[in-house]
Amino acid sequence: MLQQTQVVTVLRYYPAFLQKFPTIQELARASPSSVLARWAGMGYYSRARNLHRAARIILNRYGGEFPQRYEDLRSLPGIGRYTAGAILSIAFGQRYPxxxxxxxxxxxxxxxxxxxxxxxxxxxxxxxxxxxxxSRRSPSDFNQGMMELGALVCLPRQPQCGLCPVKSMCRARHLNLESRIPKPRRTKTAQYLHRLAAVVRDGRNRVLLVQRRDEELMRDFWEFPQFDVPARGDPGRDGRDSSAFLGRSLHKRFGREFTISHPLCRFQQNITFRRITVQAFEAQLNGEVGRLQCDRMPCRWITARALKDHLFDSTSLKILSNLQNR
DNA sequence: AACACGGGGAT
DNA sequence: ATCCCAGTGTT
Known part of the structure; x- marks a missing residue:
C-alpha cells in the first residue's frame, strides 16, 4: 500500500483491509473483486491484484510460509527491489538496504x-x-530511520536542517544547495479533459451502471456511463451542448434514446498527468426499461442497497456521494 | 530509458 | 499550479 502513497493516506485503508484479510491464507482465498473492493479509492490497483496473486503463490508454492530469501521475494508479483529490502530488513532483520x-x-x-x-x-x-x-546491528532501525528522516526532516521543499542529526556531514548544506538538490523532476505537461457521466434512472429507484470488462485500465470497476468530450470544438461548459453530446453518446453505446434532464454535479479529477473535469447529468431511458443491452460492456440496473456490492473507481464514488447527499 | 499507473497531501 | 509520495512492471 505504501508504494507511492503517503502514510496518512494508507492509514485510511490499512486497518479495514487487515481486518478483512488478517492472514495470507484468507487473502489468498478471497475473490479478486473483494480484494479490489477494499482497495477502491486508493489508486494503483495493480498493487492489489499483485498482492492477491502473491498471496496465492505463497500459499501454493511456499505452503503459506512467507519466503525469507531475497530472490524468492523478488519473484513475487508487486515486490521489487525496495519492497524486498523493506520486508527482509524490517520483518526479518536481514541486512538489505x-x-x-x-x-x-x-x-x-x-x-x-x-x-x-x-x-x-x-x-x-x-x-x-x-x-x-x-547498520549491521539493526538494519530495520537504520532503514526506517533513513526513511523517517526524509519524510519528517529532510523535506522536499523546505528541509529542516536545524533539526537534522546529520547536518554536519551534509555536503548539500555546506554548499547551501539543500533546497536545489535533488533536481526537480521534469513534469509532464498536463492534459485537460472534459468528461460527461450519466446517472440514468429507471423510475424505480435504480440507476444504470456499466462495468469496465475489457479495459486494460481499472478492469472490473463499475461506473456510471461516461464519455470524453472531444477537445476539438469543445461543446463547452454550458449544460446545453454537453447534454446533447451525452445523449448522442448514450444512444451510440446502448442503441436506445435517452432524455438528459439536469446537471447533478461537477468536479475535478486528477489522474497522473490528466486533469479531468467531470460533469454528471441525470438522465432517463425513453421507452421500456426492461432489456437494455450494450455489446461493448456489461451493464446493469442497480438499487441503492446493491451499491455496496460493487467496485467503484474514484470518479463514480464521487458522483455517488454527491447523490447520497441529496 | 521512458512511461503508465491514481489519488491526495503540502506548499 | 507544482512537486511529491515508504515503487513496480512494461515497452
Missing amino acids: VVDGNVERVLARVMALRGDVKAAPYQKYLWSLAGQLT
Missing part, C-alpha cells in the same frame, strides 16, 4: 549529487551506498 523517495533525497543531499538522481547510474550508486551504510 532500501532506497525509496526519502532515502534517495537524504543521500542525494548528504553527497550533494547535482545530477538527475533518477537516472540509472545514480540509482546504482545510491543502492550501493545504502548497502554499505546499512
Whole structure:
C-alpha cells in the first residue's frame, strides 16, 4: 500500500483491509473483486491484484510460509527491489538496504549529487551506498530511520536542517544547495479533459451502471456511463451542448434514446498527468426499461442497497456521494 | 530509458 | 499550479 502513497493516506485503508484479510491464507482465498473492493479509492490497483496473486503463490508454492530469501521475494508479483529490502530488513532483520523517495533525497543531499538522481547510474550508486551504510546491528532501525528522516526532516521543499542529526556531514548544506538538490523532476505537461457521466434512472429507484470488462485500465470497476468530450470544438461548459453530446453518446453505446434532464454535479479529477473535469447529468431511458443491452460492456440496473456490492473507481464514488447527499 | 499507473497531501 | 509520495512492471 505504501508504494507511492503517503502514510496518512494508507492509514485510511490499512486497518479495514487487515481486518478483512488478517492472514495470507484468507487473502489468498478471497475473490479478486473483494480484494479490489477494499482497495477502491486508493489508486494503483495493480498493487492489489499483485498482492492477491502473491498471496496465492505463497500459499501454493511456499505452503503459506512467507519466503525469507531475497530472490524468492523478488519473484513475487508487486515486490521489487525496495519492497524486498523493506520486508527482509524490517520483518526479518536481514541486512538489505532500501532506497525509496526519502532515502534517495537524504543521500542525494548528504553527497550533494547535482545530477538527475533518477537516472540509472545514480540509482546504482545510491543502492550501493545504502548497502554499505546499512547498520549491521539493526538494519530495520537504520532503514526506517533513513526513511523517517526524509519524510519528517529532510523535506522536499523546505528541509529542516536545524533539526537534522546529520547536518554536519551534509555536503548539500555546506554548499547551501539543500533546497536545489535533488533536481526537480521534469513534469509532464498536463492534459485537460472534459468528461460527461450519466446517472440514468429507471423510475424505480435504480440507476444504470456499466462495468469496465475489457479495459486494460481499472478492469472490473463499475461506473456510471461516461464519455470524453472531444477537445476539438469543445461543446463547452454550458449544460446545453454537453447534454446533447451525452445523449448522442448514450444512444451510440446502448442503441436506445435517452432524455438528459439536469446537471447533478461537477468536479475535478486528477489522474497522473490528466486533469479531468467531470460533469454528471441525470438522465432517463425513453421507452421500456426492461432489456437494455450494450455489446461493448456489461451493464446493469442497480438499487441503492446493491451499491455496496460493487467496485467503484474514484470518479463514480464521487458522483455517488454527491447523490447520497441529496 | 521512458512511461503508465491514481489519488491526495503540502506548499 | 507544482512537486511529491515508504515503487513496480512494461515497452
